[in-house]
Amino acid sequence: MKDIYELVSQLKFDDKGLLTAVAQDYKTGEILMLAHMNEESFRKSVETGEAVYWSRSRKKLWHKGEESGNVQKIKELLIDCDGDAIVMKIEQVGDAACHTGNRSCFYRKLENGALVDIGVRVFDPDKVYKKS
Amino acid sequence: MKDIYELVSQLKFDDKGLLTAVAQDYKTGEILMLAHMNEESFRKSVETGEAVYWSRSRKKLWHKGEESGNVQKIKELLIDCDGDAIVMKIEQVGDAACHTGNRSCFYRKLENGALVDIGVRVFDPDKVYKKS
Numbered sequence: 001m002k003d004i005y006e007l008v009s010q011l012k013f014d015d016k017g018l019l020t021a022v023a024q025d026y027k028t029g030e031i032l033m034l035a036h037m038n039e040e041s042f043r044k045s046v047e048t049g050e051a052v053y054w055s056r057s058r059k060k061l062w063h064k065g066e067e068s069g070n071v072q073k074i075k076e077l078l079i080d081c082d083g084d085a086i087v088m089k090i091e092q093v094g095d096a097a098c099h100t101g102n103r104s105c106f107y108r109k110l111e112n113g114a115l116v117d118i119g120v121r122v123f124d125p126d127k128v129y130k131k132s
Numbered sequence: 133m134k135d136i137y138e139l140v141s142q143l144k145f146d147d148k149g150l151l152t153a154v155a156q157d158y159k160t161g162e163i164l165m166l167a168h169m170n171e172e173s174f175r176k177s178v179e180t181g182e183a184v185y186w187s188r189s190r191k192k193l194w195h196k197g198e199e200s201g202n203v204q205k206i207k208e209l210l211i212d213c214d215g216d217a218i219v220m221k222i223e224q225v226g227d228a229a230c231h232t233g234n235r236s237c238f239y240r241k242l243e244n245g246a247l248v249d250i251g252v253r254v255f256d257p258d259k260v261y262k263k264s
Binding site for chain 2: 079082
């Protein structure tokens, strides 16, 4: 990876220092999750080829899959017109991106004004995440 | 649409009162753009069936396509696990979502550390947007 800093300089981080990142299944096109990256997590994602986010709730770098094993291997990385959002086409190891055990975080669909669960449950979160 | 306010109450708007919204081509799965919605724009999107965003730069409601004619007809609306992001599967009228005239805002791809233009140019923005 040559000159990651020149690349980073073309991005527009918001007033909290974050980009929006969308993870999309590289084969099916299904949108699996949406999260955020600060500059360091963007650099680590590019350098390692695996999605590393910034957890806004835990306020720390979040190598996706670090606990569940469900890492996201980046196959393609796209940047939008104004440089504040990226799309990663990824291979989702373990087939589930969502901490709820669903394949996609977008597992609720609006139907006649109500949210309907259309999720594909891949794992039981109680068995995957250790209790603290 | 029954009880849009009950639906809205299940969403989590951020400290600026915004959700993140991703527009995805309902046929091809291509991600066309990413923008934001406040509560009013979310309600209008659901009620009218066309994407209405909140323009953070212009600080006003932004009925996508109001000037270019390239409205987005919502075919399906999905909400993520924590209720702060939505995916709209849309029909993109005019075939272009991006103000640059590209089909998708994500028209730059990372290749060997550099951004490469892979965009499909649909229109010439100078001809579509009136000069102010």
